Amino acid sequence: MKNIIVCVKVVPKSDNIIFDPVNKRLDRTKAENQINAADKSAIETALRIRERVGGKITLLSMGPPFFEPFLKLGIAMGVDEAILLSDRNFGGADTFPTALVLATAIKKIGNVDLVLTGEESSDAGLGQVPSQIAEFLDFPQVLFASTTDISGGTLIARRSIKGGYEILESDLPAVVSVVLGAYQPRFPDFKKKKWADNNYKVKVWNGEDLQLSESVTGIKGSFTTVKRLVEIPQSSRKKIIIDGTPEEKSSKLVEILRKAK
Amino acid sequence: MTRKEIWVYIERNNSGVEDVSLEILGKGTELSNISGYILVGLIAGTPEKKLIDLVIEHGADRVALLKNEMLNEYSTDYFVNAISEYIKNDPPEVMLIGATQNGRDLAGRLAGRLKTGLTANAITLSIDREGMLLAGVPAYGGKILAEIGCEYGRPQMSTVRPGTFKMKEVKNKKGEVDEFIPNLSAIRQRVRIVERNVSEVNDLTRSERTIIGGNGTRGDLTLLKELAQLMNAEIGVTRPLADRGVAPRELQVGSTGYSLKSKIALVLGVSGSEHFTSGIRDCEEVIAIDVDEKSEIFNHCDYCMVGDIFEVLPLTIKKMEETR
Numbered sequence: 001m002k003n004i005i006v007c008v009k010v011v012p013k014s015d016n017i018i019f020d021p022v023n024k025r026l027d028r029t030k031a032e033n034q035i036n037a038a039d040k041s042a043i044e045t046a047l048r049i050r051e052r053v054g055g056k057i058t059l060l061s062m063g064p065p066f067f068e069p070f071l072k073l074g075i076a077m078g079v080d081e082a083i084l085l086s087d088r089n090f091g092g093a094d095t096f097p098t099a100l101v102l103a104t105a106i107k108k109i110g111n112v113d114l115v116l117t118g119e120e121s122s123d124a125g126l127g128q129v130p131s132q133i134a135e136f137l138d139f140p141q142v143l144f145a146s147t148t149d150i151s152g153g154t155l156i157a158r159r160s161i162k163g164g165y166e167i168l169e170s171d172l173p174a175v176v177s178v179v180l181g182a183y184q185p186r187f188p189d190f191k192k193k194k195w196a197d198n199n200y201k202v203k204v205w206n207g208e209d210l211q212l213s214e215s216v217t218g219i220k221g222s223f224t225t226v227k228r229l230v231e232i233p234q235s236s237r238k239k240i241i242i243d244g245t246p247e248e249k250s251s252k253l254v255e256i257l258r259k260a261k
Numbered sequence: 262m263t264r265k266e267i268w269v270y271i272e273r274n275n276s277g278v279e280d281v282s283l284e285i286l287g288k289g290t291e292l293s294n295i296s297g298y299i300l301v302g303l304i305a306g307t308p309e310k311k312l313i314d315l316v317i318e319h320g321a322d323r324v325a326l327l328k329n330e331m332l333n334e335y336s337t338d339y340f341v342n343a344i345s346e347y348i349k350n351d352p353p354e355v356m357l358i359g360a361t362q363n364g365r366d367l368a369g370r371l372a373g374r375l376k377t378g379l380t381a382n383a384i385t386l387s388i389d390r391e392g393m394l395l396a397g398v399p400a401y402g403g404k405i406l407a408e409i410g411c412e413y414g415r416p417q418m419s420t421v422r423p424g425t426f427k428m429k430e431v432k433n434k435k436g437e438v439d440e441f442i443p444n445l446s447a448i449r450q451r452v453r454i455v456e457r458n459v460s461e462v463n464d465l466t467r468s469e470r471t472i473i474g475g476n477g478t479r480g481d482l483t484l485l486k487e488l489a490q491l492m493n494a495e496i497g498v499t500r501p502l503a504d505r506g507v508a509p510r511e512l513q514v515g516s517t518g519y520s521l522k523s524k525i526a527l528v529l530g531v532s533g534s535e536h537f538t539s540g541i542r543d544c545e546e547v548i549a550i551d552v553d554e555k556s557e558i559f560n561h562c563d564y565c566m567v568g569d570i571f572e573v574l575p576l577t578i579k580k581m582e583e584t585r
């Protein structure tokens with residue numbers, strides 16, 4: 001194997017995002033951040049593939065400078081290199097320019113056999129970036145893979161489908177999106193983490209490094225805009241509490257279930 | 262396009278067509294009535310006439326048929342090529358695709374090829390006065406609905422979450438069929454299916470009574486299945502159980518699974534993450550049992566029972582059997 005790229009995103013934990021219904025804005029300042037869970041499965045997939053067939057793993061992420069420590073976490077998990085694609089003009093991108101920036105960086109890295117991503121991010125959850133990266137690189141794509149392996153220069157992936165599973169084979173190079181829960185991601189190595197925090201320098205590429213003009217990145221390169229944010233009405237459920245001994249609770253439950261028939 | 266059109270991609274499967282495609286036609290009929298746009302069903306392959314009729318009966322004013330045997334089975338390379346070549350010179354205003362795995366596979370790549378905007382997993386759709394499609398997407402785990410519009414590029418694309426809209430039969434509907442034969446001989450199919458293993462599945466979105474197990478079941482669904490049999494209910498699970506293979510993926514409820522419209526849903530050992538609760542929002546009545554009285558699930562149910570399912574369920578099953 002030559003280069004394996006893993007595209008990751010840093011996302012806020014959704015539990016601590018606060019919606020301000022008056023200004024219709026999201027307050028993310030109190031939100032803790034993390035590497036998107038499915039992307040960690042993609043990192044784990046890459047590490048397993050490298051164990052079997054070798055290769056160099058590069059983490060790639062488009063985002064602001066505060067992503068850097070999270071990319072170092074990837075280094076501590078065992079990836080070889082981390083590159084942050086960061087430029088003020090990249091801000092406000094929808095999936096199209098995001099995928100364009102990532103694909104351009106992948107071309108710049110060169111000699112790539114495999115691009116792995118998470119199935120979707122937990123914040124926006126569109127899941128379109130992987131297929132658009134594939135389109136811009138003219139690579140084949142396999143989405144929602146639960147296992148991914150390389151055998152005899154071919155990619156073999158398994159994915160769940162309605163009622164069962166299918167096994168796909170694909171030419172290389174390819175783009176594969178990995179489902180959340182595909183593999184349990186390993187913990188970062190504590191010593192490596194310390195080393196990375198103090199000594200590893202994340203490579204940063206901006207629009208100029210990628211030779212991408214302002215007009216095709218960020219807001220300007222986006223086709224879609226968020227027109228409105230609306231709070232989804234919280235459920236108006238009755239919330240009737242059923243107390244008592246297990247005996248009493250089960251009687252009440254039977255009554256409710258019978259009534260519904 | 263002089264006539265403005267809404268195109269709905271009709272996803273075929275072994276039994277004919279994915280429900281979501283007909284559901285979108287149902288919503289599309291409504292959008293078409295409001296906007297005056299023509300509703301078109303896009304079918305690929307060489308389907309039986311029955312399928313074409315079905316699409317028209319569900320609201321399509323016209324069927325665009327991409328006729329080629331190579332399109333009878335989904336493949337990214339063939340489908341993206343055939344569809345983009347067909348519409349790139351005269352794209353419709355709107356193109357809607359069911360957010361199934363293959364639907365999402367197709368939509369992302371097609372939008373990349375056509376250089377247009379795409380929104381994913383919409384649960385609301387409308388067309389505003391300027392003719393802009395607004396697709397409502399739950400973000401941040403379902404707390405917020407972001408209404409997204411496509412400012413540049415045509416078609417304005419969106420995928421639509423299965424189980425969101427209702428299909429409607431339109432009596433005596435007539436529709437024309439336009440055929441086109443795409444030439445795919447030069448296209449290489451770079452991803453190939455080497456094995457497929459599927460069995461009959463229940464469609465959870467239609468389940469009237471559903472028992473849903475979460476991590477609190479410790480992955481043991483025996484009691485749930487017993488109770489399900491007694492109350493003639495279907496089983497559903499949270500994502501971690503589907504991830505671990507305790508139950509197949511199509512039994513997963515939630516934002517990346519199915520949305521239920523059950524009359525009654527019994528939710529057992531589920532913590533109530535927003536990714537999950539978005540899938541039970543449209544159930545008529547929800548009962549939850551959880552050992553943790555602070556479980557978020559209790560904010561999303563009509564009957565809240567703090568308790569151990571391994572204590573409550575055996576007693577419940579016994580009583581159901583006795584009073585059958």
Ligand SMILES: Cc1cc2nc3c(=O)[nH]c(=O)nc-3n(C[C@H](O)[C@H](O)[C@H](O)COP(=O)(O)OP(=O)(O)OC[C@H]3O[C@@H](n4cnc5c(N)ncnc54)[C@H](O)[C@@H]3O)c2cc1C
Pocket residue numbers: 037120121122125180474475476477478498499500501502513514515516517518519529530531532533534535536537550551552553556568569570571
């Ligand atoms: C992008 C993305 C998409 C996702 N999509 C989905 C989705 O579609 N569907 C989905 O479900 N999740 C989804 N998730 C995951 C979701 O965020 C939660 O992690 C998941 O729903 C938690 O499952 P759970 O409630 O079964 O498990 P847990 O959170 O572990 O909760 C288990 C509950 O069981 C209770 N319990 C334990 N023992 C007992 C007992 N003996 N009796 C009674 N109660 C007991 C506990 O108190 C707890 O409340 C998604 C996450 C991401 C990031």
